[in-house]
Each structure stands twice: as C-alpha cells, then as structure tokens.
Amino acid sequence: MRLQVLTRYSRMGASSRLRMMQFAPILAEHGIETCFNPLLDNRYLRGLYGGTLCFGAAFRSYARRLRDLIRSRNADVIWLEKEALPWVPALVEHALMPKGVPVVTDYDDALFHRYDQHHSVLVRHLLGHKIDKVMARSALVMAGNRYLADRALVAGAPWVETVPTVVDITRYQPKPLEARQGEVVIGWIGSPSTWNNDLKPIVPLLTAIAHDSKARLHVIGSHALPDLHPLVNIIPWVEEEEVARIQAMDIGIMPLTDTPWARGKCGYKLIQYMACGLPVVASPIGVNCEIVEHGVNGFLASTPAEWQEALKTLIANPSLRVEMGLAGRRKVESQYSLQVWGPRVAELFYRVGKPKA
Structure with missing residues (x-):
C-alpha cells in the first residue's frame, strides 16, 4: 500500500513527529510504504518560536503543498494532518484535493477553535466551519481524544476512531x-x-x-x-x-x-x-x-x-x-504505546483503501 502523508511540519513539529512520522517503521512492517510531505519546514518553526516569521517561506510552503497534492493522485490513501492548506476556505481546499483517493485526517488538538473562535468576524464567517467540512469529507477521522472525536461526529464524519498520541516504549524507559x-x-x-x-x-x-x-x-x-x-x-x-x-x-x-x-x-x-x-x-x-x-x-x-x-x-x-x-x-x-497502536493504525489504513495494482 502506498500512503501519501501530508504533515503540517517536519520532525521539529511535535504533532507531525508523534502522530505520523514515528509510525513509519511499523507501517513498513505491515506492507505500507510512506511518503512524507511536510507543509512547513524547520526554518518556519524556528521563525515561529523566535518571533521572526518569513512570509516568503510561507508562500513557498503553499506552492510545495500544491505540488504534493498533485503527486498524491497516485497514492492508495492520503494521511492528512488537520487540513491541507491553512487559512484557505474548505471549498477551495476540496477542489484542489486529488479525486478518488480516500483521505484519513488526523487531529491532536482543537484546531477548529482557531477559526470558529477567532476575533475576526470575517474569519469566523469564511472559516468557522472549515474543519467540520474537512472532517465530513474524510473517509476516516483519527481523533486524539474524545473531545475531538465528538466534534468529528457532530460534523458528520462517516467514520471516527479515537487514536491517542503514543510513545515508543523501547525509547522511553524509567530511570534506574x-x-x-x-x-x-x-x-x-x-x-x-x-x-x-x-x-x-x-x-x-x-x-x-x-x-x-x-x-x-x-x-x-x-x-x-x-x-x-x-x-x-x-x-x-x-x-x-x-x-x-x-x-x-x-x-x-x-x-x-x-x-x-x-x-x-x-x-x-x-x-x-x-x-x-x-x-x-x-x-x-x-x-x-x-x-x-x-x-x-x-x-x-x-x-x-x-x-x-x-x-x-x-x-x-x-x-x-x-x-x-x-x-x-x-x-x-x-x-499509550507505539507497540500497541502501530498495528491497529496499519489495520485502519487497510480498511480505508485497497492497494492499487
């Protein structure tokens, strides 16, 4: 199976590293080939944390994401972190998504509140229901907790699974x-x-x-x-x-x-x-x-x-x-271990999409 993984960040971003990237070895053991395509690179994150955001870098990130969406047409399943294009209305984002490829969307925080509780009336009007629409159009929503899962169900997502954020217990060990x-x-x-x-x-x-x-x-x-x-x-x-x-x-x-x-x-x-x-x-x-x-x-x-x-x-x-x-x-x-949840996540992907010949 070919899995196109559209993460929000590269390894410096905790959500991308933990919710997606750390699963790659176990998915490979189950016959799932992963191709990771981050939207925002480490340079962007360093600027974000340091208060020196570069809008030129953000523009290049969006151009790169559009390229990755085109390439995703050959995947068996798309694994999407939160949304494909932040601050872009749902209708536009949906029009740019590859057709005929099932999308599994992953949420580890209440991103929808960034839009539906924004101080700007215009943002609330244009984007307040964006994440609900992304959820509703997903073949599967993986939610990190019950609060997020409940939102996906209310949004009309056809299939919702609660998948906690996990650790690799071979890496995390108690101190003697x-x-x-x-x-x-x-x-x-x-x-x-x-x-x-x-x-x-x-x-x-x-x-x-x-x-x-x-x-x-x-x-x-x-x-x-x-x-x-x-x-x-x-x-x-x-x-x-x-x-x-x-x-x-x-x-x-x-x-x-x-x-x-x-x-x-x-x-x-x-x-x-x-x-x-x-x-x-x-x-x-x-x-x-x-x-x-x-x-x-x-x-x-x-x-x-x-x-x-x-x-x-x-x-x-x-x-x-x-x-x-x-x-x-x-x-x-x-x-809450990768060893328990890795095989379960692999099984979910096989249930979502069948490998193409």
Whole structure:
C-alpha cells in the first residue's frame, strides 16, 4: 500500500513527529510504504518560536503543498494532518484535493477553535466551519481524544476512531531507582506558546513550593527567560536528549487553564512522564482526567492548595513516587504505546483503501 502523508511540519513539529512520522517503521512492517510531505519546514518553526516569521517561506510552503497534492493522485490513501492548506476556505481546499483517493485526517488538538473562535468576524464567517467540512469529507477521522472525536461526529464524519498520541516504549524507559537521588526535580516539557499559556501563571506557586521543599523546577522547551527564580532551570528542547531530560525529573506536571482549546489537548507530556516512570500532577481538564488516575499514578489538582498538597506529598515520599511511577509506566505500556497502536493504525489504513495494482 502506498500512503501519501501530508504533515503540517517536519520532525521539529511535535504533532507531525508523534502522530505520523514515528509510525513509519511499523507501517513498513505491515506492507505500507510512506511518503512524507511536510507543509512547513524547520526554518518556519524556528521563525515561529523566535518571533521572526518569513512570509516568503510561507508562500513557498503553499506552492510545495500544491505540488504534493498533485503527486498524491497516485497514492492508495492520503494521511492528512488537520487540513491541507491553512487559512484557505474548505471549498477551495476540496477542489484542489486529488479525486478518488480516500483521505484519513488526523487531529491532536482543537484546531477548529482557531477559526470558529477567532476575533475576526470575517474569519469566523469564511472559516468557522472549515474543519467540520474537512472532517465530513474524510473517509476516516483519527481523533486524539474524545473531545475531538465528538466534534468529528457532530460534523458528520462517516467514520471516527479515537487514536491517542503514543510513545515508543523501547525509547522511553524509567530511570534506574538507584539514580533517583539528591534534589527532587519538578519537571515540565512544552513549547514557548504553552509556557506562556499554561506554566507561566503558576510559576510563583511552583517556586514557592520548591523553596519550601528544597526542590528545583526544570522547564524544557521554553525560550531563555530573564529574571526567573534561581530554582528554575530553563533547558532547551533537543530531540536526541528529550528522554534523558525527562528521566532527570522526579515529578512531571501538566497545568492547564480551562478553555475549549485546552479540552482538545491530548495529554502527551503526561504520557512522556509516565513512560519514564514519573508520578504526575495535572489539571483535571479534558483527557488529563482519563490519563491520570487520581491517587494511583499521580494527582489531579485544581486549586493552588491542591497543587501544593500534591507536590509536597510527592516530594516528601520517595516510595510513593516510585509506586505511582510504576503504575503510570504500566498504563502507558498497555494503552499509550507505539507497540500497541502501530498495528491497529496499519489495520485502519487497510480498511480505508485497497492497494492499487
């Protein structure tokens, strides 16, 4: 089977790397040949995170995508990340899609809210229902959680499957118990945008807890920030060192602000922490409530008092951290691993389209 994969980003983009690219070896084992065509390259992402976007690069990206759509006519199935052409109306995008090739569309966030909750009336009018139309025209929608799956069903998608974001458990391994010594590290991993929206508001609380408990806070993936508390370490994200930097943590956290966008998140950082044998503390929003079993593999915390109690309990109890970390690892192995979901995803593609002669 020939699978044309139209990703949004290259490997630097987490959604493309995790939802699609990491499946390539397992799909190959099942006789599925993948051809990856990113819309936006690493240069675009570096500009996005650095605040120096180049519209010339964006124009070239769209021209490249049009070329890739033409080439997709020879595929057995198209695997599309979210939409083919961002900010282009659904009618135009549909007209440019190859005819007669089934499309599997993948969503790991509530992209539809970028349009239907936009501050511009014109954007809401032209694009507010775009993603619903893309979903409805897809042969299959793969949704990263129930919130996204429910939206696809309401949109009229003929077939919807919930496929969580997963990790390769041969790559993600718990740190040896004897290595867990010294200062307790509370850790967070994300991007500059999620730092601003999710973590930054509670940094004063976290640093106060760290100070009282003789702990530290590691922040992976944010910009270098001036005037942060001395107990906060800003660590750049590097794919090759991602696992080791999570293993250097003792507790993984995922605070969220309750918004429609947050309800569409897939909780991937929690899965990363748990795969490395860490207990977790998270806001009880969206899929977090499914991933975190309160009191088993971590704690759900809504208020500052609950965050303080959860973190101080884990900091003070090394054996509880180990117990919860092992429970989280077992859950990832059975429900959120590439090894479990790879063959299932391959089967879905064979159900969608038959290989051409």
